[in-house]
Amino acid sequence: MIEARGLTKRYGSTLAVDDLSFTVRPGVVTGFLGPNGAGKSTTMRMVLGLDRPSAGEALVNGHPYTRAAAPMREVGALLDAKDVHGGRTARAHLLALAQSNGLPASRVGDVLELTGLSSVARKRIKGFSLGMSQRLGIAAALLGDPSVLLFDEPVNGLDPEGILWIRHFMRSLAAEGRTVFVSSHLMSEMALTADHLVVIGRGRLLADTSTPEFIEQN
Numbered sequence: 001m002i003e004a005r006g007l008t009k010r011y012g013s014t015l016a017v018d019d020l021s022f023t024v025r026p027g028v029v030t031g032f033l034g035p036n037g038a039g040k041s042t043t044m045r046m047v048l049g050l051d052r053p054s055a056g057e058a059l060v061n062g063h064p065y066t067r068a069a070a071p072m073r074e075v076g077a078l079l080d081a082k083d084v085h086g087g088r089t090a091r092a093h094l095l096a097l098a099q100s101n102g103l104p105a106s107r108v109g110d111v112l113e114l115t116g117l118s119s120v121a122r123k124r125i126k127g128f129s130l131g132m133s134q135r136l137g138i139a140a141a142l143l144g145d146p147s148v149l150l151f152d153e154p155v156n157g158l159d160p161e162g163i164l165w166i167r168h169f170m171r172s173l174a175a176e177g178r179t180v181f182v183s184s185h186l187m188s189e190m191a192l193t194a195d196h197l198v199v200i201g202r203g204r205l206l207a208d209t210s211t212p213e214f215i216e217q218n
């Protein structure tokens, strides 16, 4: 579960996130919808403890991660631009991440399998297509077997097959009882992916409602 309470972030005179309060529940896919620049990435970074709020707080399973990054056992994330060493193999990348986060190396094989990357585990990341890179990012997010998962614009630029795979994968994570929070600037994508929607514009909450209700009212 994720609880944002009065979450606010200022960058100089820019109010990127403006007094956001919402709850993301387990067991369903919750979409985070808003145009580019609305504050989605900033909000997710604050939930993860990668950015300090100017005011308010975000709780993940009751814990505020405002000072240090959230442990990968609690929350996994696929962020917009996660830089990886392209010269490494997928397996080496995941092993290094597991090691630096105190997670068992045995998880690497598990997450490669889950994301369908076992056959390319020994290939260098720099040869990966965007779809494979996204799968690798999702594999990294799953390393700690977290109950909470954040995906920032996961289908951007993907081909239809990649989009369908991610959509289906997020649904199965939610069906396992996990909390799944996924951002997008596309209503059409969210209509097909999310059960519930948190909608923002210019950093402010515009709607927090079930997807069918949102579609009916807009």
Ligand code: ADP
Pocket: 011, 014, 015, 016, 034, 035, 036, 037, 038, 039, 040, 041, 042, 043
């Ligand atoms: P979204 O993810 O919805 O596209 P962002 O959270 O990336 O939106 O950005 C929200 C606003 O905050 C934008 O106006 C953006 O320019 C600004 N912003 C984001 N990160 C920074 C930063 N590190 N420094 C200054 N402004 C930022």
Ligand code: ADP
Pocket: 069, 070, 071, 072, 075, 076, 077, 078, 096, 097, 100, 101, 137, 140, 141, 142
């Ligand atoms: P660095 O590359 O800076 O040495 P890591 O890549 O190991 O460090 O990650 C730094 C922190 O970011 C970790 O402690 C972890 O909590 C968090 N982190 C990294 N990748 C993920 C991810 N995919 N999901 C969730 N948290 C992550």
